[in-house]
Amino acid sequence: MVPRSHPAIFSQKFSLTSALLVFSLVLNGLLLLRPPKHGQLLSDDNWKGMGWTRKAAEEAEAVSLQYQCSGHGYVFVDTFITDDNGSLACECNACYTGLDCSQFLPDCLANANEGDPIFLEPFWIANAEAAATVVPAWYRMSYDVKDGLEISLISPELEKQIRAIHELVGNAVTQGRYIVLGTGSLQLINAAVYSLSPFHAPNSSQVVSASPYYGAFRDQIEMFDSVESVWKGDARAWIKQTESLNSSTFIEFVTSPNNPKGILDESVLTGNNVRAVYDHAYYWPHYTGIPRPADEDVMLFTLSKLTGHAGSRLGWAIVKDYDVYKRMYMYVRVNTFGVSHDTQLRATRLLKAIINGYRQRQPKRLEDGQTNEKHLLFHYAYRVMRSRWQRVERIFSGSDRFSLQSLEPGNCTFFRRVTGPSPAYAWVKCEREEERECAGVFEKGGIIARNGKAFEADRRYVRLSLIKREDNFELLERRLRALVSSSAIVTY
Structure with a gap:
């Protein structure tokens, strides 16, 4: 079932489910109120009335405080590596080894191949309380989220925070737009192509991107090998192909800022049959200046490049047209039945932590944020x-x-x-x-x-x-x- 409500109505709705979600988020904050000082586990006084959360939180606190890993690794609650005595051993950063990650491997290659945005780890360690998430064992066990009388794949509170983060930054128009979640923005590549390709067309949609382009566009189209679309390479090669542009649907992917060059790009093809999908993964102020809010027909964003949480696998599309939105929504529903509720809860907490950091401090200029930088994600990340x-x-x-x-x-x-x-x-x-x-x-x-x-x-x-x-x-x-x-x- 596709949600029937228009985004303008969204903010006016209040349901029991929405109230419970707000309560859940408030509870997350209360459970982590009055954290222990560094190096000190929670006392009985801290835990009065906290019930079932105590053991889980004590375990997380103990793990994070007990293992320092020489500053070159981590131990997590689900770390499985052990030493000869059965104690947890550190998960080491690249080019470090040993039980405590103290040994540097001098012949190790510097891996600059992957776009893994974990430079933001120190920010989240410094803001552990603000974004910590407590997930009850019975949390949202259903496939769906109920918003009043409607059934959806997106948490109403997460949608609210996505709109709020774009309003805070001023990098995308969301008013009167529809939002579709994906398992990372990768899933939304094919969702967009499927949604923009005409039904029963005599020719497959031609999918292109101007070189140098993000290779996942090509890889996704070629791997799924749909009869509705075919990869046609560099968009610039088609600029003067008037006959082709007039006889087939062209879907051009535009990464802005460009990956790999970092410049703000525009589509290169024009015509009545050309559809553009803008990948704005890096359109945040720590990677580029934000001259204006983006307002294209289909825009893709990803949590990974915003907060650094690539492993949570969350992306979202901001869509102007209802029919395109409806098809993208149904593609995700049929493909994976939506995005994990646990991921959505974590993303909600992360976005709220960023937004609250700015609302509480309200820096007017870049320089104003320097003293409170550890609470201001965009200031920290830009520096x-x-x-x-x-x-x-x-x-x-x-x-x-x-x-x-x-x-x-x-x-x-x-x-x-x-x-x-x-x-x-x-x-x-x-x-x-x-x-x-x-x-x-x-x-x-x-x-x-x-x-x-x-x-x-x-x-x-x-x-x-x-x-x-x-x-x-x-x-x-x-x-x-x-x-x-x-x-x-x-x-x-």
Whole structure:
């Protein structure tokens, strides 16, 4: 059953289910009220009246306080690694080993291939109480969420917080729009293609993206191999193909900011049969200036690049047209029957923690947030990413062997000033004629980079991820300095 209500009506509804959800979220906060000082477990006085939550919370507190892992790893409640005595052992960061992660592996490659946004771990450790989630064993055991008389796949409170975070940042219009959840934004790629492809058309929809593009667009379309759509590569190759543009539906994916280049992109195809899907995964103020709210027909966002919680697998689409929304909703319902309620609850808590951090402190400008930065996610994340980009820029600044993408400062309405570049990735070109396989050059230098061919670009390019843990970035930085200063020629 597709929800019948229009988004404008959403905010006016109040049901028993909504009230219970609000109560649940308040209870989460109360259960974590008056946390113990660092290094001290909860006392009996802390737990008066807390009942069934006590054992679970004590276990989580004990694990987090007992194991320090030399600052290069973690122990979680579900950690299964044990030492010879059966005690928990640390899960080590990349290039560290040992029961307490104290041993560095000197020959380990710096992995800059993955877009795993765990640079935000320190922020959430510092804000553990604000976003902690207590999940009862009987929490939302049903497939569906009931909102009054309606059945839905999205928690009303999560939808409220998604709209609120976009309003806070000013990066997307949500008023009068529909929201569809997906298991990560990856699921929404095919949901969008399915929804924008006409029924029983004589030709399959042609799916394209301007190179360099996010390779998952191609991978998703080719893997599912639907009769309704076919991958047709670089969008620019079709700009002058007037006959094709007029006879078939073209669906163009636009990543803005671009992955891997970091620039704000627009669609390159025009015409009555062209439909654009904008992937705004990185359209947040820690990766780019926000000049205006995005207002395209179909926009994709993901929790992973906003909060860093990639493992929770949550994405959402903001959709203008009801019929497109309805088809996307039904695609997700048939495909996976929605997104885990546990994930939705965690996302709700995370978004509320971000929003409350700003509501309670209300910084007017970027500089105003410096003293309270540990509670202001966008300020904290921008500072980290800006610093990393400046360090990478300095390394490549005097090199004639490698070149780095050029990015300009831009106006950011959220920070109320012009901000310097702070992209998620470095897009590097090997300039020497002999070094045509750039990924191999970097591997010889002890760095795993993503080959340009993954983005339908020249093999002379590589993408370097700047969003991983500080351990990983520091190793990448050292290896880059050594590589850039080396005069050795690597040929393939």
